[in-house]
Amino acid sequence: MRFARGRGRRGPGLLGTVARTAVVAGTASAVSGRVAEAQHDRRVAQQEATTQAVQQAALQQAAVQQAAAQQAAVQQAAPPQAAVRQQAPPAPVTAAAPSVDELHAQLLKLGELRTAGLLTDEEFTAQKSRLLGG
Structure with missing residues:
Protein backbone atom coordinates (compact mmCIF):
# COMPACT_ATOMS: atom_id res chain seq x y z
CA MET A 1 0.00 0.00 0.00
CA ARG A 2 1.00 3.32 -0.84
CA PHE A 3 0.37 6.31 1.32
CA ALA A 4 -0.91 9.42 -0.14
CA ARG A 5 0.93 12.50 0.57
CA GLY A 6 -0.06 14.24 3.76
CA ARG A 7 -2.25 11.47 5.00
CA GLY A 8 -0.19 8.56 6.16
CA ARG A 9 2.83 9.64 8.06
CA ARG A 10 2.68 12.10 10.81
CA GLY A 11 5.64 14.14 12.20
CA PRO A 12 9.00 14.81 10.68
CA GLY A 13 10.91 12.36 8.72
CA LEU A 14 14.15 10.72 9.61
CA LEU A 15 16.23 13.63 8.42
CA GLY A 16 14.21 16.11 10.45
CA THR A 17 14.53 14.01 13.59
CA VAL A 18 18.31 13.73 13.13
CA ALA A 19 18.58 17.49 12.62
CA ARG A 20 16.48 18.26 15.68
CA THR A 21 18.53 15.84 17.78
CA ALA A 22 21.75 17.47 16.57
CA VAL A 23 20.48 20.93 17.51
CA VAL A 24 19.39 19.78 20.98
CA ALA A 25 22.69 17.94 21.58
CA GLY A 26 24.72 20.94 20.38
CA THR A 27 22.78 23.32 22.59
CA ALA A 28 23.16 21.02 25.61
CA SER A 29 26.87 20.70 24.94
CA ALA A 30 27.32 24.47 24.66
CA VAL A 31 25.34 25.15 27.85
CA SER A 32 27.24 22.41 29.69
CA GLY A 33 30.55 23.93 28.59
CA ARG A 34 29.54 27.40 29.79
CA VAL A 35 28.36 26.05 33.13
CA ALA A 36 31.60 24.11 33.62
CA GLU A 37 33.64 27.20 32.69
CA ALA A 38 31.67 29.38 35.13
CA GLN A 39 32.14 26.82 37.91
CA HIS A 40 35.86 26.67 37.17
CA ASP A 41 36.12 30.47 37.28
CA ARG A 42 34.31 30.52 40.64
CA ARG A 43 36.67 27.87 42.07
CA VAL A 44 39.72 29.81 40.87
CA ALA A 45 38.35 33.05 42.39
CA GLN A 46 37.68 31.27 45.71
CA GLN A 47 41.18 29.80 45.74
CA GLU A 48 42.70 33.22 45.07
CA ALA A 49 40.59 34.78 47.84
CA THR A 50 41.64 32.03 50.24
CA THR A 51 45.28 32.46 49.27
CA GLN A 52 45.06 36.22 49.85
CA ALA A 53 43.38 35.70 53.22
CA VAL A 54 46.10 33.24 54.28
CA GLN A 55 48.82 35.65 53.14
CA GLN A 56 47.23 38.54 55.03
CA ALA A 57 46.90 36.42 58.16
CA ALA A 58 50.56 35.41 57.85
CA LEU A 59 51.59 39.05 57.43
CA GLN A 60 49.53 40.08 60.45
CA GLN A 61 51.00 37.28 62.52
CA ALA A 62 54.50 38.28 61.44
CA ALA A 63 53.76 41.90 62.38
CA VAL A 64 52.48 40.82 65.80
CA GLN A 65 55.57 38.66 66.37
CA GLN A 66 57.85 41.50 65.28
CA ALA A 67 56.08 43.93 67.63
CA ALA A 68 56.39 41.43 70.48
CA ALA A 69 60.09 40.97 69.73
CA GLN A 70 60.63 44.73 69.69
CA GLN A 71 58.75 45.11 72.96
CA ALA A 72 60.83 42.34 74.53
CA ALA A 73 64.01 44.03 73.32
CA VAL A 74 62.87 47.34 74.81
CA GLN A 75 62.01 45.65 78.10
CA GLN A 76 65.42 44.00 78.20
CA ALA A 77 67.16 47.29 77.41
CA ALA A 78 65.25 49.33 80.03
CA PRO A 79 64.43 47.81 83.41
CA PRO A 80 60.75 47.87 84.34
CA GLN A 81 59.46 50.64 86.56
CA ALA A 82 59.24 48.34 89.58
CA ALA A 83 62.94 47.52 89.28
CA VAL A 84 63.77 51.21 88.97
CA ARG A 85 61.81 51.91 92.15
CA GLN A 86 63.59 49.08 94.00
CA GLN A 87 67.03 50.44 93.24
CA ALA A 88 68.66 52.38 96.02
CA PRO A 89 67.90 56.07 95.94
CA PRO A 90 70.79 58.26 94.91
CA ALA A 91 73.06 59.32 97.69
CA PRO A 92 72.06 62.71 99.07
CA VAL A 93 74.26 65.54 98.11
CA THR A 94 76.29 66.27 101.15
CA ALA A 95 77.18 69.77 101.99
CA ALA A 96 80.67 70.60 102.96
Missing part, protein backbone atom coordinates in the same frame (compact mmCIF):
# COMPACT_ATOMS: atom_id res chain seq x y z
CA ALA A 97 81.63 69.03 106.25
CA PRO A 98 80.57 71.27 109.13
CA SER A 99 83.32 73.08 110.93
CA VAL A 100 84.44 71.95 114.37
CA ASP A 101 82.64 74.88 115.98
CA GLU A 102 79.31 74.01 114.22
CA LEU A 103 79.67 70.37 115.17
CA HIS A 104 80.38 71.30 118.80
CA ALA A 105 77.31 73.56 118.90
CA GLN A 106 75.05 70.83 117.51
CA LEU A 107 76.35 68.28 120.00
CA LEU A 108 75.71 70.71 122.87
CA LYS A 109 72.15 71.23 121.62
CA LEU A 110 71.58 67.46 121.49
CA GLY A 111 72.91 67.17 125.04
CA GLU A 112 70.56 69.92 126.23
CA LEU A 113 67.57 68.22 124.51
CA ARG A 114 68.44 64.93 126.23
CA THR A 115 68.85 66.60 129.58
CA ALA A 116 65.49 68.35 129.10
CA GLY A 117 63.90 64.97 128.46
CA LEU A 118 62.95 65.72 124.85
CA LEU A 119 65.25 63.02 123.47
CA THR A 120 65.67 59.45 124.69
CA ASP A 121 69.14 57.96 125.12
CA GLU A 122 68.68 55.93 121.86
CA GLU A 123 67.64 59.02 119.91
CA PHE A 124 70.56 60.98 121.33
CA THR A 125 73.03 58.23 120.37
CA ALA A 126 71.57 57.96 116.83
CA GLN A 127 71.75 61.73 116.25
CA LYS A 128 75.25 61.94 117.69
CA SER A 129 76.52 59.16 115.39
CA ARG A 130 74.81 60.87 112.41
CA LEU A 131 76.58 64.12 113.21
CA LEU A 132 79.91 62.45 113.71
CA GLY A 133 79.54 60.57 110.40
CA GLY A 134 79.33 57.09 111.77
Whole structure:
Protein backbone atom coordinates (compact mmCIF):
# COMPACT_ATOMS: atom_id res chain seq x y z
CA MET A 1 0.00 0.00 0.00
CA ARG A 2 1.00 3.32 -0.84
CA PHE A 3 0.37 6.31 1.32
CA ALA A 4 -0.91 9.42 -0.14
CA ARG A 5 0.93 12.50 0.57
CA GLY A 6 -0.06 14.24 3.76
CA ARG A 7 -2.25 11.47 5.00
CA GLY A 8 -0.19 8.56 6.16
CA ARG A 9 2.83 9.64 8.06
CA ARG A 10 2.68 12.10 10.81
CA GLY A 11 5.64 14.14 12.20
CA PRO A 12 9.00 14.81 10.68
CA GLY A 13 10.91 12.36 8.72
CA LEU A 14 14.15 10.72 9.61
CA LEU A 15 16.23 13.63 8.42
CA GLY A 16 14.21 16.11 10.45
CA THR A 17 14.53 14.01 13.59
CA VAL A 18 18.31 13.73 13.13
CA ALA A 19 18.58 17.49 12.62
CA ARG A 20 16.48 18.26 15.68
CA THR A 21 18.53 15.84 17.78
CA ALA A 22 21.75 17.47 16.57
CA VAL A 23 20.48 20.93 17.51
CA VAL A 24 19.39 19.78 20.98
CA ALA A 25 22.69 17.94 21.58
CA GLY A 26 24.72 20.94 20.38
CA THR A 27 22.78 23.32 22.59
CA ALA A 28 23.16 21.02 25.61
CA SER A 29 26.87 20.70 24.94
CA ALA A 30 27.32 24.47 24.66
CA VAL A 31 25.34 25.15 27.85
CA SER A 32 27.24 22.41 29.69
CA GLY A 33 30.55 23.93 28.59
CA ARG A 34 29.54 27.40 29.79
CA VAL A 35 28.36 26.05 33.13
CA ALA A 36 31.60 24.11 33.62
CA GLU A 37 33.64 27.20 32.69
CA ALA A 38 31.67 29.38 35.13
CA GLN A 39 32.14 26.82 37.91
CA HIS A 40 35.86 26.67 37.17
CA ASP A 41 36.12 30.47 37.28
CA ARG A 42 34.31 30.52 40.64
CA ARG A 43 36.67 27.87 42.07
CA VAL A 44 39.72 29.81 40.87
CA ALA A 45 38.35 33.05 42.39
CA GLN A 46 37.68 31.27 45.71
CA GLN A 47 41.18 29.80 45.74
CA GLU A 48 42.70 33.22 45.07
CA ALA A 49 40.59 34.78 47.84
CA THR A 50 41.64 32.03 50.24
CA THR A 51 45.28 32.46 49.27
CA GLN A 52 45.06 36.22 49.85
CA ALA A 53 43.38 35.70 53.22
CA VAL A 54 46.10 33.24 54.28
CA GLN A 55 48.82 35.65 53.14
CA GLN A 56 47.23 38.54 55.03
CA ALA A 57 46.90 36.42 58.16
CA ALA A 58 50.56 35.41 57.85
CA LEU A 59 51.59 39.05 57.43
CA GLN A 60 49.53 40.08 60.45
CA GLN A 61 51.00 37.28 62.52
CA ALA A 62 54.50 38.28 61.44
CA ALA A 63 53.76 41.90 62.38
CA VAL A 64 52.48 40.82 65.80
CA GLN A 65 55.57 38.66 66.37
CA GLN A 66 57.85 41.50 65.28
CA ALA A 67 56.08 43.93 67.63
CA ALA A 68 56.39 41.43 70.48
CA ALA A 69 60.09 40.97 69.73
CA GLN A 70 60.63 44.73 69.69
CA GLN A 71 58.75 45.11 72.96
CA ALA A 72 60.83 42.34 74.53
CA ALA A 73 64.01 44.03 73.32
CA VAL A 74 62.87 47.34 74.81
CA GLN A 75 62.01 45.65 78.10
CA GLN A 76 65.42 44.00 78.20
CA ALA A 77 67.16 47.29 77.41
CA ALA A 78 65.25 49.33 80.03
CA PRO A 79 64.43 47.81 83.41
CA PRO A 80 60.75 47.87 84.34
CA GLN A 81 59.46 50.64 86.56
CA ALA A 82 59.24 48.34 89.58
CA ALA A 83 62.94 47.52 89.28
CA VAL A 84 63.77 51.21 88.97
CA ARG A 85 61.81 51.91 92.15
CA GLN A 86 63.59 49.08 94.00
CA GLN A 87 67.03 50.44 93.24
CA ALA A 88 68.66 52.38 96.02
CA PRO A 89 67.90 56.07 95.94
CA PRO A 90 70.79 58.26 94.91
CA ALA A 91 73.06 59.32 97.69
CA PRO A 92 72.06 62.71 99.07
CA VAL A 93 74.26 65.54 98.11
CA THR A 94 76.29 66.27 101.15
CA ALA A 95 77.18 69.77 101.99
CA ALA A 96 80.67 70.60 102.96
CA ALA A 97 81.63 69.03 106.25
CA PRO A 98 80.57 71.27 109.13
CA SER A 99 83.32 73.08 110.93
CA VAL A 100 84.44 71.95 114.37
CA ASP A 101 82.64 74.88 115.98
CA GLU A 102 79.31 74.01 114.22
CA LEU A 103 79.67 70.37 115.17
CA HIS A 104 80.38 71.30 118.80
CA ALA A 105 77.31 73.56 118.90
CA GLN A 106 75.05 70.83 117.51
CA LEU A 107 76.35 68.28 120.00
CA LEU A 108 75.71 70.71 122.87
CA LYS A 109 72.15 71.23 121.62
CA LEU A 110 71.58 67.46 121.49
CA GLY A 111 72.91 67.17 125.04
CA GLU A 112 70.56 69.92 126.23
CA LEU A 113 67.57 68.22 124.51
CA ARG A 114 68.44 64.93 126.23
CA THR A 115 68.85 66.60 129.58
CA ALA A 116 65.49 68.35 129.10
CA GLY A 117 63.90 64.97 128.46
CA LEU A 118 62.95 65.72 124.85
CA LEU A 119 65.25 63.02 123.47
CA THR A 120 65.67 59.45 124.69
CA ASP A 121 69.14 57.96 125.12
CA GLU A 122 68.68 55.93 121.86
CA GLU A 123 67.64 59.02 119.91
CA PHE A 124 70.56 60.98 121.33
CA THR A 125 73.03 58.23 120.37
CA ALA A 126 71.57 57.96 116.83
CA GLN A 127 71.75 61.73 116.25
CA LYS A 128 75.25 61.94 117.69
CA SER A 129 76.52 59.16 115.39
CA ARG A 130 74.81 60.87 112.41
CA LEU A 131 76.58 64.12 113.21
CA LEU A 132 79.91 62.45 113.71
CA GLY A 133 79.54 60.57 110.40
CA GLY A 134 79.33 57.09 111.77
